Amino acid sequence: MSWLAGISLESAENDNLGVDWVLQYEFGDLEQSQAIAEFRTLMADLTEAGLRVQVRHGHGKALLVCIRVPRDHLGTMVQQSRVKDWMYAITHKLPSATETSATAETPAEEIRSIYHAVTWSKELGGAGITPEFGKWERITASFPLHDKDACTELLRAWSRKTVLTIRDLDTIRALFGEKVAFYFAFIQCYSIALVIPAAMGIVGWLYFGPYSIIYGSALCVWCICFVEYWKVREFDLAHRWGVRGVGVLKVNRPQYKWEKEIKDPITGQVTRVFPGWKQFLRQLLLIPFASVAAVALGSLIVVTFASEVFISEVYDGKFQGYLEFAPTIIFSLSLPFITSLLTSIATRLTEYENYRTRDLYDLAQTQKTFVMNFITSFLPTILTAYVYVPFGKTIVPHLDIIKRAGLNIEMAHKDFQVDGSRFQQEVIYLSMTAQIFSFCEEIILPYVKQKLYQKWRNYQDRKAGLTRQRSFSKATDLLLLDPPGETPFLQRLREEADSDGYEVEEDILEMCVQFGYLALFGVAWPLVPLGFLLNNWLELRGDFFKLARENQRPPPIRADSIGPSLLGLDFLAWMGTLSTAAIVHIYRGNMEEVHLSSLLLTVFIAEQAYLAIRFIAATAMQKIFAETLYQEEICRHAVRKDFYEMSAGIASGRAGSPGDSPGRVRQRVRFHERVNVYESGTDTGHSDGSPSPTTEKVQDDVLKGSDREAAFWNAHSYDTADAGAKLIRALSENPMEEKSAKRA
């Protein structure tokens, strides 16, 4: 862990006690006996997969299952994963074929294998625990524990520096996996690139003012070039992190329905296929979905917009001051309903589209979210820019339908005047105030809420604990009371189990929307990129704080790109070019003199310019970064060369063990190891040939941790399933009822 060398605080509260993974089992809606049966199955599945378990009670009617993967089992899984990576040409360093176990290079690699051990289906050698799906609907959380020390150290380091280095990104990758690292790489790359338009913006603001042709063109060129550059950067990072093309080896989703199985004649590998054309036809449903979303959200926005304009600028009656806020309030209240309705439609559609892997599923879902986000984020400003300001004078007077409807309402008798600066004001609001609001809403508010909720929860639990204390046997009491040494750890465990999962796609989307504001409306106020630049300094750190402190640690999933948002960036750069051209054309001179034909001509020319610049930029990037892009090829070439030499017998001596060190199985020690006290009595042999440790191995796994760790894993000498059953009984019975029953 050279990348974390500086961190060796190892404070007692931050120790994870060797817990690799945590499941939260909520049985509130179940009969006691059913719950116990289900929990016993869970325990059986986990131990059958060769995992060690400990159970503790959570908040309310919930159990927390702490899982530990024996180190040799983990080593085997890591090695298997590496061999698979190598075979699918994701990585290019031949793993040693003589060793059956490998040491993970990063915590993320380790946790990924743990994640696989817990979630993969039994055929693949996992325990088949699929949270919130099918049989395991009641598993409401499934997460690894945070490495508090590392996160604290990183947060501290980042608050002191201006620019993240590639080593920081490597650290993120080592802690949270590539998918999360790609988000931080993107925001870092984007923020650094923002320096250019920010500088241009300052010049533009001083010398050209808003709606300048020069600044607008420069901004569009920057947008296009940035997107093309990011594609190269992404490729490079994927190579650096050894994840290029990682999508192919992702396992099937449990929900995936295939139509036929194809056995590859060469590799003997069985692929489960769902015809591409069918999926494509189903994907075409995106078009009606987008239309429905556009109509639903669009009409909501238009109505809100129109009534707001009407009330603030036409209506002049009673309560005008209060009514002005009504449309916005109604909008804010009804938007979540519509959005959640649309999201549920989107989820069903994506489900119907039947993707093989979780990645593809997420990709399709994000696409739909993007469509909705695009409409809600951009439509209001688009309406201001292209409808209200240019056509307001014609349209607004027609808004007096209420009057025409016969109602007697006082109207402003003055001639209606369009507020020409409204568009610019909105853009300023978007780039400054809205960014700060969204930061608070996204990071600070949830943090405060979470803290308060936890306080309340702890109070509730204490109260319940006091009543319970008097009503159960001593053994159950011991289970319900946290051992003193474990208290801070269990408290943290319960907090993390209560937290939300971290959705990296949402953060990426947020940055895309910001990029969209800049591309579409940036020309209206040259200081927009400066505002975004400052905001992103905070945003980057805030997002990391949210990830490390507020949310559950995400499973370290691999990815070789920021995903569908890349397409979104392309789209926004294109829209941006058209929009910038139109805005400059409309707002630059006298708005009344603008002709439709000249406007169309401007936009048409802008589009051709966009196509040309994008083509040139893409070609240029590929030429300039040819060497970078070629690195991957060189590695592949080297593999082939080694193979050929080995087959020629030239390199037979050397190539036999091209891995790191031959012979002995090295295992990384992550905490002080002591004595094995825990004996897995329930572990049985596996009937299938799946790669899982034998019983001997599990027993061999020596837990040489600290005293506290040993104490944790050795806690209840009886069966964990029994312990869980007892806890379920204790928690599910209402102590008050029991008391009254006793009294009766």
Added chain:
Amino acid sequence: MSWLAGISLESAENDNLGVDWVLQYEFGDLEQSQAIAEFRTLMADLTEAGLRVQVRHGHGKALLVCIRVPRDHLGTMVQQSRVKDWMYAITHKLPSATETSATAETPAEEIRSIYHAVTWSKELGGAGITPEFGKWERITASFPLHDKDACTELLRAWSRKTVLTIRDLDTIRALFGEKVAFYFAFIQCYSIALVIPAAMGIVGWLYFGPYSIIYGSALCVWCICFVEYWKVREFDLAHRWGVRGVGVLKVNRPQYKWEKEIKDPITGQVTRVFPGWKQFLRQLLLIPFASVAAVALGSLIVVTFASEVFISEVYDGKFQGYLEFAPTIIFSLSLPFITSLLTSIATRLTEYENYRTRDLYDLAQTQKTFVMNFITSFLPTILTAYVYVPFGKTIVPHLDIIKRAGLNIEMAHKDFQVDGSRFQQEVIYLSMTAQIFSFCEEIILPYVKQKLYQKWRNYQDRKAGLTRQRSFSKATDLLLLDPPGETPFLQRLREEADSDGYEVEEDILEMCVQFGYLALFGVAWPLVPLGFLLNNWLELRGDFFKLARENQRPPPIRADSIGPSLLGLDFLAWMGTLSTAAIVHIYRGNMEEVHLSSLLLTVFIAEQAYLAIRFIAATAMQKIFAETLYQEEICRHAVRKDFYEMSAGIASGRAGSPGDSPGRVRQRVRFHERVNVYESGTDTGHSDGSPSPTTEKVQDDVLKGSDREAAFWNAHSYDTADAGAKLIRALSENPMEEKSAKRA
């Protein structure tokens, strides 16, 4: 040669006598002694590279050097090439590492290795013969001989069938290499795809008439889908033929100037690098070039067009009937001058851009040719469609500058009327008459010319031969006279040496232009695709006839695409959508009622539709043909698997010889082999470590051909260099002069 199993005519005239490669050395402009010295160097270089040579005289002051690569040398080169292919992941079948020699699977593979043996630099193990460049400027032809029997059989078979099958394409590939095969695959795929618009066209012609919105939209969609489909098809074919990504292992052009050498740390391979950004900056010169070309060709076309319109429709004076043709004639005469001037600029530019490989160079050159071709092919019709017909009434009367210049010319006093159907007539002409004309011009005319020229040449040679007979020694006489058994072969040899090289890019470009006519103007006359479909049936066979009968056999170069024309197709599909929209808008109703703004709106919408359809089509193709596109990955995966298994020692027994047959060196017998009579006395050992056969090997190479073959290779028992020197002396001295000298 299972693919040619049906052909076993083996007629004596078509026998190539074991000649692998032919060089034509022309020394007309050199002093006799210089020519002899140069020729001796040539002989030394060839024999040093381990090649066998025979020399015969050509037409006029030219020698023909017949080259034969000893079979074991050839086997080594084929094996080396396969190993390299494998290492660069072009192919996925591990070549046996224990064998040093391999048998070519196709004639093309064999000839490619022969081509390398002749043209590669000495460091790479070739003879370093670069025709028409540097030291070897006087080598005016360098080609393999045609396989007449195979070509005849193919021509016969194709004339009987309607549609080429994939086996026919495989045959083309086996005979002429992948680059040529890709052209035939393209024209086949394009022609089959044309059936759809042809059918639509017939319906459109019967029910909708020209300028129909429905037919136009369908045509545009077809164009976009076809281009996307071809991309998939190309990918698939490249996989079938094992040439994906073949560009990387092409050798450096001798003209390439590198700036630094980079040694790869892993593979130890040295790459000679020229910075990408420099090349990109140089490539930007394409923009001024395109502008110059557009201005030069554009003004020529505009002037021709204007004067033609003026003479035919305004002028009414003397010789009107004759003068009408004058502009076209002047245009036809001046176009070659301008084109050749532009081509020479283009060549210089491409040279300056400094490409590493011949492929990249050709690509850049073809791009420039495309620009020129685009202007000359499409501008006249574009002028008719968008300038003459809509604005003719306004512009044409202004053409009377001649009158205004004071000249007294009779003008048509009638009101000028624009010929509204002129555009449609031009389109009909383009799709029918012009295609037939170009077919004659491209295939029939050169054939007739060539035949006549050959007759004349033979007559000249006979005359020269008669005079020579009397003036030289017997030994030289023997050299000058063709041995009776060789006469038909040598005649064919000389004919082929005189032929032009086959330029596959030109043929591809011709098809692109045809596609462009269809995409841009097809909506004006629905029967255009039908005309093209019929034309292409003939074109395909005509092109093969040209390739097989009229031109030299091209070196079987590999490629994994039709090259830059693919970009051209994309561009034409885009232009086509805009153009179709505009034409339908302008020509559909009353032309006078067309407003600029509505026209712009139509074109703008069409462009968005184009972008959307292309995106959907590309996605759909990738979904639908996912399995096809994934084949390559499976093969790569299998290689990795084999490697891993081999390194694990599991497959050590099997993987040792995964090639075809172990142990013995198999050599394919291409003609009956007899006794070795030819002893290469000049062959010397090589000082560098380059892969070339040792002296023993060359002497071992047993030529067991037919008697006639043995006679050919055994012809002159003395040194070939001496034979050449004698021939040079005999041919360079003018017999007439000699005679007169004798007389004097």
